[in-house]
Amino acid sequence: MNTNLSQLDKLENQSIFIIREAYSQFRDVAMLWSIGKDSTTLLWLVRKAFFGKIPFPVLHIDTTYKFKEIYEFREKYAKEWNLNLLVAKNEEAIAKGMSHEKGAFQCCNELKTMALKKAIAKYGFKALYLGIRRDEHGIRAKERVFSPRDEDFEWDYKNQPPELWDQYKTKAAEEEHLRVHPLLGWREIDVWEYVKRENIPVTDLYFAKNGKRYRSIGCETCCSPIDSDADTIEKVVEELKTSKISERSGRAQDKEDDYMMQKLRSLGYM
Template structure:
């Protein structure tokens, strides 16, 4: 590959992967989590299939605890692009009032992992694109771009299908499925540089702004609605913060920052002293918690 920039190579790889899936697989869907990685993935899909529209729907697993700005961004984007958006919530979990404060890991297991499995089964999707990157976490670093899952959606890390050159084997047996990660080889810095180069719109929460927050167990949590109850000794304060990742607002730690532009974000990313996942409350449990989740069917 001569003279292609780093971003060009990553872009070409992701697009190649997406086209292979669409041509070879039945019923693909794109997991759309509204974050920066999803925004990049969606942008790549539009480039990959132009002048066609991406020939698959978007699926959002809504835990009902996402930032409000994410939901309005999601609905507006889907409409602008004229793409089908499926929103799925785990109804039983919702009825039982599962929430991130009282139910910890069970909340994530049911409202995210189980909800995802339920949605894939319900709609019969055999292939789902996800925005996962190998630089995020150790078990992801081991995962192939095409990650095969058995009928129970489980990942078997010790028996991964070899993946050679760009010759992807997309064949599966009945009931099996594939999670496909076109952004496997991108880093957080690549994502931001690409967002800048391609002028991709992202949720404003990524940019620093004065927001109502509270400090809890070392995390800066934004008070996005009244469901966040103050614990003794906590108070709502106004701080200039931004978010490096976006998820359920009670589980997403913000960082104090003054980065209001893409250039400032890129500078901040380059000089960051902690990895991105420190801002996700769920990943901090144990060294191998992500591997466990993936074996159970999480993305």
């Protein structure tokens, strides 16, 4: 047999290993699904890890400012993949009219981080799977595979627990929950090549229409498309091989000040 595993095989095997390690420790766990390419890839890997029968809920933090394509995609695949889908919103902040016009920091913190806090309190999750990757942002590059959050939801980035080989952190009583990051070692192009290889469905927003496409998707209000003619997965992969522009260049919350991402993440942002 051909014993040379490809890089995508290696990444897939490692991610499935991580997913199963976390589940063996926590049965009270959920996966965050933003419905973008990364968390949809994570969902695909989770389906593989559990032979198509995911034993925990899939949680969408809904700011209500998402693209309509995202909502359509969510409904379609929640049904097709038989997901236990939970949708969480910070209703209180939404009722008070929170929006990006109050500032990206404030809005992300209220509609994402606070909504997540409320959902965790409501359902009692001990751990969350997230599809973040090191190459997205320098702050995310500092993350551990298993990353604890304290009772105030804060990330103690100055004193992270050691992680040796494939031995990960277990949850201590005083820790609120653990973040589990099975895609941490994937690059943007790995995700796209894997999406292509596995035929994973992704929203059409990633493919060019009239010379524009979205490279990274968040809220409609805070995302700008990039100039691109890549209207197929093949063309997206080709574009990334030559692109000189970073992935999250269209994401407003990374831009407001130099340490915006650090400040958001230290408060529990995804």
